[in-house]
Each structure stands twice: as C-alpha cells, then as structure tokens.
C-alpha cells in the first residue's frame with residue numbers, strides 16, 4: 001500500500017520516497033533521521049513551512065548543489081518535481097515518509113492541508129547563490145550538467 005497518490009510514474013523525476021524508521025508506542029510514535037544514514041547527505045540545515053494559507057503554493061525553484069529531504073511533519077501537501085525531462089507529483093501525508101530531492105531538480109509545493117507543516121532537511125546552509133529561481137535558467141544548468149556528466 002502506498003500513502004502517496006497518485007503513485008509516481010517513471011522514475012519520479014529522480015526523486016524517491018524514503019521510508020523512515022518508526023518507533024511506534026501507545027504513548028505516541030517517534031521517527032528519527034540521521035544524516036549519512038537514512039539519507040545520503042549530512043544535514044546542514046533544517047527549516048519548516050507552516051501557517052500556509054489555503055490555495056498558496058511555495059518553492060518554485062531548484063538548487064544548483066543542495067539536496068533535500070521533504071517531510072509532511074503534520075497534515076499533507078503535494079510536491080511536484082521536475083528534472084528537466086520528467087515531471088512527477090508526490091502527495092505527502094505521513095510523517096514517516098520523506099521525499100528525497102536531488103540537486104538540479106525544480107520543485108513546487110501546494111495543496112497544503114490546514115495546519116500542515118512541511119519539514120525540510122537540507123544538505124547546505126542557506127545561500128541565495130545556490131538557487132535557480134528562473135525555470136529557463138534551471139533548464140540550462142541541468143542540460144549543462146547532463147552534457148558534463150555531472151547531473152544527479
């Protein structure tokens with residue numbers, strides 16, 4: 001059984017769901033994440049989106065070098081990812097699933113449920129220089145990386 005709907009077709013635009021460890025307990029469940037273990041990078045930064053008004057979308061951008069794990073820590077939302085060739089939509093609605101998004105992947109978040117919290121674990125500190133905020137610029141960078149054999 002999958003908890004995201006619709007299931008990603010193709011290769012999920014290079015993104016994949018990570019099933020995080022769960023310590024279930026009648027007192028409440030617990031999930032932990034260690035950088036370099038469940039996810040293929042050390043965690044340099046954590047941030048979260050919350051109080052997102054209905055109908056808003058966030059995160060129309062890509063990163064040159066940053067990798068990230070996106071988790072619906074509360075509630076649910078959709079993540080649309082695009083590797084320049086394929087577009088996939090993931091519906092995140094369990095706090096023990098993370099969506100692993102490689103570098104050079106355009107991503108947008110939307111369809112937030114009321115009270116949802118989007119938790120992001122990032123491989124790098126915040127720096128505006130790492131952002132591609134222009135889609136065409138992202139595509140150029142992606143194609144350059146593919147030509148150089150350095151694309152994820």
Ligand code: TYD
Nearest residue numbers: 045046047057058059060061125126127131
């Ligand atoms: P941004 O990543 O651009 O989010 P979105 O694409 O959803 O708009 O972040 C929005 C603003 O928040 C941006 O101006 C920079 C600031 N910001 C930080 O200061 N530190 C951070 O770690 C992040 C992710 C954003």
